[in-house]
Amino acid sequence: MKTLLCYGDSNTWGYIPGSGARLAHGRRWPDLLQARLGPGFRVIDEGLSGRFTRYDDPAGRPGRNGAELLPPLLESHAPLDLVILMLGTNDVLHLPGVDARDAAAGAEDLVQRIHRSGAGHGGGAPAVLLISPPRIGRLSPQLAPACAGDPGQAAHFPAHFAAVAQRRQCGFLDAARIVEPSPLDGVHLDEAGHDALATAVAELILAGALVLRPCR
Numbered sequence: 001m002k003t004l005l006c007y008g009d010s011n012t013w014g015y016i017p018g019s020g021a022r023l024a025h026g027r028r029w030p031d032l033l034q035a036r037l038g039p040g041f042r043v044i045d046e047g048l049s050g051r052f053t054r055y056d057d058p059a060g061r062p063g064r065n066g067a068e069l070l071p072p073l074l075e076s077h078a079p080l081d082l083v084i085l086m087l088g089t090n091d092v093l094h095l096p097g098v099d100a101r102d103a104a105a106g107a108e109d110l111v112q113r114i115h116r117s118g119a120g121h122g123g124g125a126p127a128v129l130l131i132s133p134p135r136i137g138r139l140s141p142q143l144a145p146a147c148a149g150d151p152g153q154a155a156h157f158p159a160h161f162a163a164v165a166q167r168r169q170c171g172f173l174d175a176a177r178i179v180e181p182s183p184l185d186g187v188h189l190d191e192a193g194h195d196a197l198a199t200a201v202a203e204l205i206l207a208g209a210l211v212l213r214p215c216r
Contacts (some may be wrong), residue, residue: 002043004205005077005126006030007110008071008086011134011189012047017079018140027191037205042076045186053087053106055095058148063143064090067109074119076125081116081121084201086175088161088189092153092157093136093147100153104160111168129204132161134179134193138187151186173200 006012012030016021017208025031030045052055054067063069066087074080087110088103111128120126136151158174165172178200179193191199 001041001194002038002081002083003044003077003079004033004037004082005044005046005073005080006033006084006086007066007073007086008047008048008049008083008131009051009090010187011089012031012045012086013049014047014194015049015188017188017190018184019064023194027194029189029194029198029201032195033201036198036202041205046073046077050090051092052095054102054109055091055098056153058094067106067113070110070113071117072099074117074150076113078117078119079121080119080126082129082130083125083204084131085110085114086133088157089133089136089154093151093187095149098149098153100156100160103153104155104164107161108164108167108168111164111170114169127171129173130161130165130168131201131203132174133190134174134175134181137181139187140185143185143187157163165186172205175200 014024014028032044034043050061050064052064055187057064088107091098097147115125115130117125157193162172174212179189181187181194
């Protein structure tokens with residue numbers, strides 16, 4: 001059995017656009033990915049609303065620094081075959097002066113931590129699928145006041161995240177080519193988006209496009 005860890009933010013956690021409630025189990029993209037992959041895989045959902053790549057939450061919420069929390073989670077869930085990373089949205093959404101290149105650098109930091117983790121089989125490293133997050137649309141009046149960054153930077157995610165994946169020899173998927181944020185808040189995926197993302201990830205895995213062994 002292959003074990004996969006999905007490490008992300010509110011779009012992995014299952015934040016419902018416009019309400020902030022959480023999608024029921026079975027409707028989030030990691031759960032849908034499990035259903036598509038079948039019994040030969042175990043998909044672990046580690047999404048957290050408000051998670052950054054390697055920054056602390058300016059609002060002071062604990063545990064949102066993805067670089068700090070990742071190592072114990074890797075150890076907790078080891079041995080892992082694949083870690084799927086989709087982070088960076090909150091970096092540009094909430095942090096003034098942080099651009100798409102910075103967010104990608106934060107993601108690269110996480111990839112390097114995975115490669116050094118020993119959380120794969122036999123003390124090796126899991127493989128990595130790096131997902132460039134979706135675009136950010138027009139922010140809702142409710143969400144906009146809480147966002148001090150530059151949402152337009154999300155349009156530059158694909159180029160910078162693809163460069164990271166190439167440098168680190170990881171799998172890569174551009175979510176912006178597959179899904180759009182809900183117009184209800186401009187950030188979060190609706191149920192159709194979760195379904196489409198799960199389908200795209202499953203197709204990569206089942207087609208053998210990802211080699212489930214440590215990438216160097």
